[in-house]
Amino acid sequence: xxxxxxxxxxxxxxxxxxxxxxxxxxxxxxxxxxxxxxxxxxxxxxxxxxxxxxxxxxxxxxxxxxxxxxxxxxxxxxxxxxxxxxxxxxxxxxxxxxxxxxxxxxxxxxxxxxxxxxxxxxxxxxxxxxxxxxxxxxxxxxxxxxxxxxxxxxxxxxxxxxxxxxxxxxxxxxxxxxxxxxxxxxxxxxxxxxxxxxxxxxxxxxxxxxxxxxxxxx
Numbered sequence: 001x002x003x004x005x006x007x008x009x010x011x012x013x014x015x016x017x018x019x020x021x022x023x024x025x026x027x028x029x030x031x032x033x034x035x036x037x038x039x040x041x042x043x044x045x046x047x048x049x050x051x052x053x054x055x056x057x058x059x060x061x062x063x064x065x066x067x068x069x070x071x072x073x074x075x076x077x078x079x080x081x082x083x084x085x086x087x088x089x090x091x092x093x094x095x096x097x098x099x100x101x102x103x104x105x106x107x108x109x110x111x112x113x114x115x116x117x118x119x120x121x122x123x124x125x126x127x128x129x130x131x132x133x134x135x136x137x138x139x140x141x142x143x144x145x146x147x148x149x150x151x152x153x154x155x156x157x158x159x160x161x162x163x164x165x166x167x168x169x170x171x172x173x174x175x176x177x178x179x180x181x182x183x184x185x186x187x188x189x190x191x192x193x194x195x196x197x198x199x200x201x202x203x204x205x206x207x208x209x210x211x212x213x214x215x216x217x218x
Contacts, residue, residue: 003119004031004048008040008063009055009081014104018053021108028115037061041069049076051115054098056080056089064092071097077118094199100124123197150192158185162198163205 005022007030009015019030031047034040036058044052052070056063067078080093080101090101099118102111114124151159154175161171168182175182186198195201 001027003028003115004050005029005115006032006034006040006044006047006049006052006076008034008037008052008058008066010035010058011055014055018111021111022053022115025112028112037063037066037069040066044070044076050119052076052078053111053115054078054080054093055104056082056093056101062089064089064096067093067098068096079114079118079124091203095203097196098199099197100199121197123199151189155185155189155192158182159189159201159205162186162189163202165202 005028007015007018007022009018012035015033015035019033022028022030031049032043034043038061040052040054041061054063054067058066063080067080070076070078078093078098080090080098081104082090082101083104094101100114100123102114102124106114117124157175158171161174166174168179168186171177172179172182177185186201189195189201190197193201193204195204
């Protein structure tokens with residue numbers, strides 16, 4: 001199956017470079033390009049797309065609002081691209097439904113791996129950049145009043161490690177569990193909280209105070 005990718009970026013050289021990287025893959029092809037969000041919405045309405053590589057800072061309509069409008073229906077998966085890892089726009093795009101984010105200067109292999117990962121139904125979580133981004137932005141978020149959820153103590157532990165951007169293998173090593181057991185816990189967490197993927201779990205954990213380092217295990 002060929003993964004159909006749409007590239008959105010207001011910088012011509014970045015857009016062209018990304019397109020070349022994607023088209024060089026045997027299992028991918030670029031089906032469209034756009035310079036801003038408005039052009040992207042118009043183009044995406046005309047072509048079937050699996051994954052959108054979306055710049056967050058663009059004129060006329062930025063990537064956050066474009067992602068929000070695009071994902072109100074059964075739209076394609078979105079990976080947002082940002083120049084800075086401490087970028088409130090990127091965090092807002094994740095909250096709007098994006099399946100992950102990458103730095104624009106990410107290596108080509110990281111970009112194509114992210115596209116394949118998101119297309120397969122998972123989320124792109126880069127531990128270092130995600131943790132710095134959320135540590136920077138999350139403390140400014142108001143905590144909802146209903147923080148009590150029917151998560152077990154072990155599920156809360158796993159959730160805290162997810163919020164730090166750790167992989168299943170890393171979580172398994174820290175908690176002395178098998179990767180299969182961690183994967184089962186992750187699935188139960190997503191199901192209980194009604195979340196789509198790992199990115200939403202990270203955001204939920206920060207917004208509900210389950211990712212704070214001063215929060216003792218429950």
